[in-house]
Amino acid sequence: MAHEESRYSRQVLVSWIGEKGQEAIMNGTAVIIGLGALGSTIANILARSGVGTLRLVDRDFVDWTNLQRQGLYDEADARNSLPKAVAAKEHLVRINSEINYEVIVDDVNPGNVERVVAGASVVLDGLDNFYTRVLINEACVKLGIPWIHGACISTYGTLATILPGDTACYNCLFPDASSMTSPYTCDTVGVLGPIAFIIASWEASEALKILAGRKDLVSRKLMWLDLWKNEITSILTERDRECPVCAAREFPMLQQHDRVMTSSICGRNAVQVLPDVSRGFDFESTLHVLSRAFPVEFNQYLLRIHCGEHEIVLFRDGRAIVFGTSDPKVAKSLYTRYIGG
Amino acid sequence: MDRKFVYLDNAATTWPKPDVVYEAINECVRRLGANPGRSSHRMSIQAEQLVQEARLLLAKFFNAPSPDHVIFTLNCTDSLNIALKGLLRAGKKAITGPYEHNSVMRPLRRLQSAGVSVSVARGTEGLRVDMDHFRELCLQGVDVAVVSHASNVTGCIQPIAEMAEVVHQNGGILVLDAAQTAGTTEIDMMKLGVDVLAAPGHKGLLGPMGVGILIVGPGLEIDPFREGGTGFRSEDDFQPRDLPWGLEAGTPNLPGIAGLAAGIRFIQSVGIDSISAREAELSRALCEGLRNIHGVRVFCPVEPQNGIVSFTIDSYDVALAGAILDQAFGIGVRAGLHCAPATHRAIGTFPNGTLRASFGYFNHFGHVERLLSAVRQLSASN
Ligand SMILES: Cc1ncc(COP(=O)(O)O)c(C=O)c1O
Ligand SMILES: [Zn+2]
Numbered sequence: 078m079a080h081e082e083s084r085y086s087r088q089v090l091v092s093w094i095g096e097k098g099q100e101a102i103m104n105g106t107a108v109i110i111g112l113g114a115l116g117s118t119i120a121n122i123l124a125r126s127g128v129g130t131l132r133l134v135d136r137d138f139v140d141w142t143n144l145q146r147q148g149l150y151d152e153a154d155a156r157n158s159l160p161k162a163v164a165a166k167e168h169l170v171r172i173n174s175e176i177n178y179e180v181i182v183d184d185v186n187p188g189n190v191e192r193v194v195a196g197a198s199v200v201l202d203g204l205d206n207f208y209t210r211v212l213i214n215e216a217c218v219k220l221g222i223p224w225i226h227g228a229c230i231s232t233y234g235t236l237a238t239i240l241p242g243d244t245a246c247y248n249c250l251f252p253d254a255s256s257m258t259s260p261y262t263c264d265t266v267g268v269l270g271p272i273a274f275i276i277a278s279w280e281a282s283e284a285l286k287i288l289a290g291r292k293d294l295v296s297r298k299l300m301w302l303d304l305w306k307n308e309i310t311s312i313l314t315e316r317d318r319e320c321p322v323c324a325a326r327e328f329p330m331l332q333q334h335d336r337v338m339t340s341s342i343c344g345r346n347a348v349q350v351l352p353d354v355s356r357g358f359d360f361e362s363t364l365h366v367l368s369r370a371f372p373v374e375f376n377q378y379l380l381r382i383h384c385g386e387h388e389i390v391l392f393r394d395g396r397a398i399v400f401g402t403s404d405p406k407v408a409k410s411l412y413t414r415y416i417g418g
Numbered sequence: 419m420d421r422k423f424v425y426l427d428n429a430a431t432t433w434p435k436p437d438v439v440y441e442a443i444n445e446c447v448r449r450l451g452a453n454p455g456r457s458s459h460r461m462s463i464q465a466e467q468l469v470q471e472a473r474l475l476l477a478k479f480f481n482a483p484s485p486d487h488v489i490f491t492l493n494c495t496d497s498l499n500i501a502l503k504g505l506l507r508a509g510k511k512a513i514t515g516p517y518e519h520n521s522v523m524r525p526l527r528r529l530q531s532a533g534v535s536v537s538v539a540r541g542t543e544g545l546r547v548d549m550d551h552f553r554e555l556c557l558q559g560v561d562v563a564v565v566s567h568a569s570n571v572t573g574c575i576q577p578i579a580e581m582a583e584v585v586h587q588n589g590g591i592l593v594l595d596a597a598q599t600a601g602t603t604e605i606d607m608m609k610l611g612v613d614v615l616a617a618p619g620h621k622g623l624l625g626p627m628g629v630g631i632l633i634v635g636p637g638l639e640i641d642p643f644r645e646g647g648t649g650f651r652s653e654d655d656f657q658p659r660d661l662p663w664g665l666e667a668g669t670p671n672l673p674g675i676a677g678l679a680a681g682i683r684f685i686q687s688v689g690i691d692s693i694s695a696r697e698a699e700l701s702r703a704l705c706e707g708l709r710n711i712h713g714v715r716v717f718c719p720v721e722p723q724n725g726i727v728s729f730t731i732d733s734y735d736v737a738l739a740g741a742i743l744d745q746a747f748g749i750g751v752r753a754g755l756h757c758a759p760a761t762h763r764a765i766g767t768f769p770n771g772t773l774r775a776s777f778g779y780f781n782h783f784g785h786v787e788r789l790l791s792a793v794r795q796l797s798a799s800n
Binding site for chain 1: 738742755756
């Protein structure tokens with residue numbers, strides 16, 4: 078290559094990276110699961126950093142509400158409803174054509190999560206729901222792959238780096254996550270662009286440490302940051318000696334059927350979404366949150382919201398029928414975005 | 419209110435099954451665990467005896483030409499595929515009715531693209547095949563006519579004997595899809611003039627899922643699409659033509675066959691007439707009740723003939739109403755097209771479909787009341 082100076086020279090100059098660290102980065106594989114606000118920024122940073130292989134995973138398609146904070150996409154992607162993983166790769170190739178990209182347009186579930194993360198040096202969380210994080214945690218702990226949990230909503234965000242067998246795992250931190258749903262999502266209570274960029278950058282930085290062979294430098298705390306209140310908090314985390322995942326290595330969720338099942342409705346452009354809300358579904362608070370964000374129609378049996386060309390009808394027990402699609406992936410994604418995940 | 423779940427989806431598969439069916443399956447798996455007709459040891463022979471007895475039972479039950487013509491399959495879809503794909507090839511003429519299930523329509527459409535001519539008879543206001551049109555189509559030539567005995571959407575029973583006569587006069591054979599009648603409506607193959615009968619074991623015959631039957635009339639050649647071990651004429655590299663082996667390659671579903679046989683014995687002990695009468699009575703009560711609810715439309719013959727009732731509620735989308743009946747009222751009905759889009763086109767409920775309640779022998783008037791009360795509340799709520 079006839080570059081005057083290596084494109085990575087400024088990064089190599091950072092003392093804890095150096096030539097050796099850069100070489101390790103260029104031989105590494107990062108898997109980014111979820112390519113929304115967090116994932117697209119993470120992908121942008123890691124592509125520019127020269128990570129050898131980026132595996133881009135998302136089930137969703139670009140829409141107009143994404144453009145405000147999902148830094149990789151543009152109006153043409155939204156107009157064409159491109160799959161996020163495909164659109165992301167197209168933009169990233171123009172940023173760095175010298176690295177490998179693998180694109181997976183699919184839902185992450187117990188049947189494929191181990192394949193999705195296999196071979197990774199590090200896995201990064203760009204997700205919008207608890208359940209998929211639980212799956213990623215189990216798969217990464219099982220296969221010994223470090224992963225970085227990041228999440229943000231409204232004006233705040235959180236981060237934790239998980240080194241299997243060393244730091245607390247996601248289940249140690251959030252033991253109830255597998256049975257939680259929360260109606261507070263970016264699509265119901267909103268999210269500020271900057272918090273997403275900050276959390277994403279933070280995740281990417283943790284990933285670069287791991288990729289460069291400096292696991293010793295990662296955060297061993299659960300970090301919390303609120304931009305509106307100017308607050309940063311951190312909690313030292315501890316492994317749960319009885320954690321079914323990282324201590325007993327039982328991996329319960331990897332062995333269960335997908336927690337969010339769907340069934341197509343015979344003859345209709347509609348999909349039924351059947352989440353297993355084992356702790357009961359909080360219809361009232363979902364109704365409350367949704368009705369502050371959207372015009373909601375409801376009666377004693379159901380509530381109905383319109384989102385773009387789709388319509389979601391939610392029943393009291395948490396199941397929903399998504400009209401306007403026959404694709405279970407789209408229905409699950411809309412459910413996660415509007416009803417919670 | 420009794421919160422126990424009310425199962426009203428017996429047209430999809432019957433539930434519960436009689437206790438004797440559960441017992442027969444259990445007994446078979448525990449004590450007759452050998453492969454029937456393959457080995458000469460005693461357990462294999464006992465297993466083979468069970469299969470033979472079941473064939474005999476079925477042959478008598480449907481007045482079939484011979485027990486050897488009773489073929490065990492996976493389900494009714496499998497039976498129909500074996501029959502249609504084994505009877506029809508390029509240049510042949512097939513005729514079907516307006517109220518068919520996808521397990522008839524899809525094989526026919528596929529065969530059509532391979533050169534089989536396929537004609538579809540029209541229906542009448544009364545939810546029956548238009549016999550004048552059917553006759554007209556037969557006069558233009560017919561090799562195979564395939565029709566459902568009763569629609570799985572409306573429950574309406576078709577004039578099979580009359581159709582068989584017309585088909586035979588024109589040199590064709592009649593294949594009957596008895597998915598919704600086997601076990602709940604008397605079927606005498608000879609009397610009706612049915613040449614090939616396809617039926618599921620898991621619906622009205624009260625067996626478990628995973629077993630179906632195909633009964634082939636005398637002198638008919640059905641080309642098998644599945645070939646393999648039969649435990650019969652093993653020295654030959656080619657699949658034998660002799661029935662039942664010709665159409666039954668591979669190890670059969672012995673526990674399924676045991677359960678099916680027990681189901682049929684149960685039906686015989688109760689009497690098929692009293693099963694028919696009971697299901698029709700429940701349907702009659704439901705139809706009457708539904709017709710009195712404002713904004714509810716019923717799609718069912720004037721006099722219900724079996725346990726199937728389709729309806730819609732004006733104020734609710736079918737899919738939503740189905741979900742509400744389940745989650746707010748604990749009632750399981752089926753919503754949508756019921757795999758029979760052609761029927762919904764014919765009765766004007768395409769593409770939304772209908773709600774379908776379907777009764778089995780174990781339903782009672784209390785269940786009808788539960789459903790009626792739920793529909794009343796629903797139609798008043800929106
Ligand atoms: C009229 C009709 N034909 C065929 C079938 C297919 O039966 P099976 O599910 O046993 O394949 C059904 C089942 O719903 C049916 O109602
Ligand atoms: Zn743990």
